[in-house]
Amino acid sequence: MSVRRSNPEKNPMSEGADLISPPGSLSDLGLLRRYEPVIRYTRGEEFFPTDVRRYVQASSLWVHHPGGRDELLLKESALDLETLAEPRPAKFGAVHYLKFIDPLNISELTAFLLKEGVKRLRDREQVFRAGRGRLARVGYGSRLLDALFSLTLLLRGRVPGDTAAAAAITYRRIQEQDEKYIYYGRVVRECGWIVLQYWFFYPFNNWRSGFQGVNDHEADWEMIMVYLYPRAAGEVAPRWIAYASHDFHGDDLRRRWDDQGELELYGGHPVVYAGAGSHASYYRRGEYLTEIEISFLAPLSRIADRLRDFWVRTLRQAGAEVQARGFNLFHIPFVDYARGDGISIGIGQDKPWTPVLLDPVPAWVSQYRGLWGLYARDPISGENAPAGPMYNRDGTVRSAWYDPVGWAGLDKVPTPSAELEVLDHRRAALTARQNDLNAEISARSAEIQELGVELAALEGNPHLVFRVERLQEKLKGLRVVLKELRKERAQGDLLLQATMLRKERLELKEEDDPRSHIRRLAEPASEADIRLGRLAELWAAVSIGLLLIGLVSLLLFGRQFLGLGLLAIVGLFVFIESVFRRQVGRQVTSLTVILAVISALVLLYEFFWQLLAVGILAAGLYLAWENIKELRG
Numbered sequence: 001m002s003v004r005r006s007n008p009e010k011n012p013m014s015e016g017a018d019l020i021s022p023p024g025s026l027s028d029l030g031l032l033r034r035y036e037p038v039i040r041y042t043r044g045e046e047f048f049p050t051d052v053r054r055y056v057q058a059s060s061l062w063v064h065h066p067g068g069r070d071e072l073l074l075k076e077s078a079l080d081l082e083t084l085a086e087p088r089p090a091k092f093g094a095v096h097y098l099k100f101i102d103p104l105n106i107s108e109l110t111a112f113l114l115k116e117g118v119k120r121l122r123d124r125e126q127v128f129r130a131g132r133g134r135l136a137r138v139g140y141g142s143r144l145l146d147a148l149f150s151l152t153l154l155l156r157g158r159v160p161g162d163t164a165a166a167a168a169i170t171y172r173r174i175q176e177q178d179e180k181y182i183y184y185g186r187v188v189r190e191c192g193w194i195v196l197q198y199w200f201f202y203p204f205n206n207w208r209s210g211f212q213g214v215n216d217h218e219a220d221w222e223m224i225m226v227y228l229y230p231r232a233a234g235e236v237a238p239r240w241i242a243y244a245s246h247d248f249h250g251d252d253l254r255r256r257w258d259d260q261g262e263l264e265l266y267g268g269h270p271v272v273y274a275g276a277g278s279h280a281s282y283y284r285r286g287e288y289l290t291e292i293e294i295s296f297l298a299p300l301s302r303i304a305d306r307l308r309d310f311w312v313r314t315l316r317q318a319g320a321e322v323q324a325r326g327f328n329l330f331h332i333p334f335v336d337y338a339r340g341d342g343i344s345i346g347i348g349q350d351k352p353w354t355p356v357l358l359d360p361v362p363a364w365v366s367q368y369r370g371l372w373g374l375y376a377r378d379p380i381s382g383e384n385a386p387a388g389p390m391y392n393r394d395g396t397v398r399s400a401w402y403d404p405v406g407w408a409g410l411d412k413v414p415t416p417s418a419e420l421e422v423l424d425h426r427r428a429a430l431t432a433r434q435n436d437l438n439a440e441i442s443a444r445s446a447e448i449q450e451l452g453v454e455l456a457a458l459e460g461n462p463h464l465v466f467r468v469e470r471l472q473e474k475l476k477g478l479r480v481v482l483k484e485l486r487k488e489r490a491q492g493d494l495l496l497q498a499t500m501l502r503k504e505r506l507e508l509k510e511e512d513d514p515r516s517h518i519r520r521l522a523e524p525a526s527e528a529d530i531r532l533g534r535l536a537e538l539w540a541a542v543s544i545g546l547l548l549i550g551l552v553s554l555l556l557f558g559r560q561f562l563g564l565g566l567l568a569i570v571g572l573f574v575f576i577e578s579v580f581r582r583q584v585g586r587q588v589t590s591l592t593v594i595l596a597v598i599s600a601l602v603l604l605y606e607f608f609w610q611l612l613a614v615g616i617l618a619a620g621l622y623l624a625w626e627n628i629k630e631l632r633g
Helices: 028-034 052-057 106-122 140-152 163-177 207-211 295-314 416-458 462-507 534-557 559-580 584-606 608-632
Strands: 038-040 060-064 070-074 095-099 182-190 193-206 216-230 236-243 254-256 269-274 286-293 331-338 354-357
Touching: 028 182, 028 193, 028 354, 052 193, 095 216, 163 193, 163 216, 193 207, 207 216, 207 331, 216 269, 216 416, 416 462, 534 559, 584 608
Parallel strands: 038 269, 182 354
Antiparallel strands: 060 070, 060 095, 182 193, 193 216, 216 236, 236 254, 286 331
């Protein structure tokens, strides 16, 4: 399969193209085609967006009963999209699922591997190479958790290792019969936005077996959304775009259409860089370090975050300018390769799109709530297939389906054409509230003054003490209320000023920072991060194994020196790691600070009362000196 490379920087259809669609008479399918994405894959990718009809026809339908038994409902020859959508009542806890392929036998697997080996020799340019090892990018804690995660695959449900090979064979056979690259489009109009949804169905996710990632599973649904807004003369224009991606939610999913540093355009079409095997969507080409957090270790992770904040911000280690980021001690590291050096699909690319409009919503989307691939019985669901575009694995409706605006955090953002109107409405409400506050403050002030005058008149009348006490209590309450009203009025004045400035900026067509809404930005690894010697990569790969061997050896042969031995082993490993990372100086500084902190704690423990007495004495002398200076002044 030949690959034609495209260069958007030199393409006449790049970012300077007109982004305004034709007048509003353009059909939903026309809108989808106008802004359909260009997806660029990583070299070595096996699976691409395909036709669900052919996938279902090649699959069988099963149900997993609550008791643990799996039952075949329909064989491959009897299953299609129409029969898939038929209602099938089942007990609570039952799971319906498709099964795309069966694992290969030894002879089939051997033949496949031989064929792949020959293919790699003939076309080396299209072979995936991982580059720098993922374990070399993280510390010992993450490496240890990675080893434990690998061991859990032996104990929990997972997709068999040769299933990816069988899926590749079946998918290639389907494509050879009729090569298609399909997206399923849906148009939703909500809150003034016109939302273009693009759903992509992949027959298999081989992130683990193909690219050393988190998981493998049959079937994979991915999605991006483009948000249009109406303009004058019935025209519409794009404002935002959101890509579904690992562990990102809400505002962090979306980018503004004019953010050229983040969003790449090809002839007005957004460019997506798909993760190898995972098919997650990224805005920029590169390699993304993805850290999977273990849920039951989340409290320890939060403690580690606080310790890191103290280390960086309070003790000024690692440079005061370093921003605190997620501490990876209790996270498992994986790399998502989104290099964009493989096949590209879309306008002007290697392969064109075949769009399918989901209007009306077909029954296979709305009626089938089961999984679209093998139910591997994985308790953490990583190896279980996903449900369809409308549903989650548990059968509930996806938020991206029923709330596409809120899914990307746009439910609080009006369209550009409506923002001035919304702002004027808000200013009118604030002004009305300020008028009400002024009237209420005047009334409360008059009431408080009347009470003050009455209390003054009651002075010197001890027989009216009960009346005085009641008036004082009432006055106290009224003053608290008046203070809150004045505080609200002062804040309202500031809000009115802010809205006025906002209105002026909107009228001058001044744009905000396109990334001001982002709290956590997905960034590819820099060249400096990726570059590392092969010896360092080898050390990262074997370090945890050697550490465990060293600990076992110490327990067996040097238990009497357990404390010193542990310090020696840990110190040696930290030193070796710092040598590879060229951070010996920083490690020495960090060690010095740690020893200083420990020494201070020891001294505080041993001489607590003496130090306390000295501190009190010093405080007394300081206060006496300050008071004497005041008298002299």
